[in-house]
Amino acid sequence: MDLQEVREKAREVLKGICRVCVVCDGRNCPTGVPGIGGAGTGEGFRRNIASLARWKLNLRVLHPRKIQDTTFELFGHKLSFPILGGAIAGAKVNFGGRLDEREIARALVLGAKAAGTVALTGDGPDPEVFAAGLAAIREADGWGIPVIKPRSNKEIIKRIREAEKTGALAVAIDVDAAGLFNMTRVGQVVEPKTAEDIIEIARSTSLPLILKGIMTVADAKVALASGAVGIVVSNHGGRALDHTLGTADVLPGIAAAVKGRLMVLVDGGIRSGVDVLKMLALGADAVLVGRPLFIAACGGGPQGVKMQLEALAQELTVAMRLTGCGALQDISSEVICNVM
Ligand SMILES: Cc1cc2nc3c(=O)[nH]c(=O)nc-3n(C[C@H](O)[C@H](O)[C@H](O)COP(=O)(O)O)c2cc1C
DSSP states (O other): OOHHHHHHHHHHHTTTTOOOOSSOOSSSOSOOTTTTSOSTTSHHHHHHHHHHHTEEEOOBOOSSOOSOBOOEEETTEEESSSEEEOOOOOHHHHHTTOSOHHHHHHHHHHHHHHTTSOBEEOOOSSHHHHHHHHHHHHHTTTOSEEEEOSOOHHHHHHHHHHHHHHTOSOEEEEGGGTTOHHHHTTTOOOOOOOHHHHHHHHHTOSSOEEEEEEOSHHHHHHHHHTTOOEEEEOOGGGTSSTTOOOHHHHHHHHHHHHBTTBEEEEESSOOSHHHHHHHHHTTOSEEEEOHHHHHHHHHHHHHHHHHHHHHHHHHHHHHHHTBTOSBGGGOOGGGEEEOO
């Protein structure tokens, strides 16, 4: 099985949900939210792609860096590369029950582990969503990071206790899901979080706490001051709120404010190793990839996810070599330029 076959299989499996486009850019999605696309007009999703596309690379090949080292350390754990699997969950709501929640979570978590990296798992109104993620992480001996919706603190801490039992590497809250209608509609509270709320959550666990869905310097500073150890600069793949900026628009400002004091992760529209290099040059420590890995999971299970991640890492290696970078620390704003 090669990646082309994985994508062809995914096209069959995802008929009516996702067209498995040559480039997943949100321009031709048959579904929005619920589904695979973006919220509303889909502008937030497309903006992620556009905000990355305006950055170009400075090709540089007269240099001594003949070997490229992509290894990356996440909270004391060595990863093969700075590319993590994003949380893609909610099979019943998003895919009409056609896909199995446990199989998706398992493919993402085990595929990422097999590639030497780590995946995040999701949460949703159906308890099966969070349970599926934890089951996959347990099977991977704790090699995963569960993301919990911004529920009441009591409900979050209850789920953190469950996450701790799996031996998870860290725990995250997708704070940008505070307006998620599919939760409130069925009586499950999601809410904006105050600094005091985050302090209480951070103090409740010894696991590193990551806040996902940070799009402003102000929120990044609250995360830092409240005991989070990492953030994901993310607009939820354009699914939380229409017409947000792209993540590559806001990343440089956020990284300038908190990098070195918080682990800065980013997602949204990352489709190639070149995109990974751009995000690292814009200030991220590492990236998360969402939809392309989900497609690989649907077409090839854990093996498909592993292959897709390794293809991205291979492209990153080439991009580093051709921009004069030997290690991740060499990737700076000097490798890119903004043409618009
Ligand atoms: C169908 C679908 C389900 C998702 N479910 C979750 C979730 O449960 N928790 C979460 O934090 N993010 C969730 N996300 C957002 C992704 O983790 C990630 O932020 C986003 O997909 C990144 O953008 P990309 O898909 O363009 O790479 C979901 C995204 C999609 C497309």
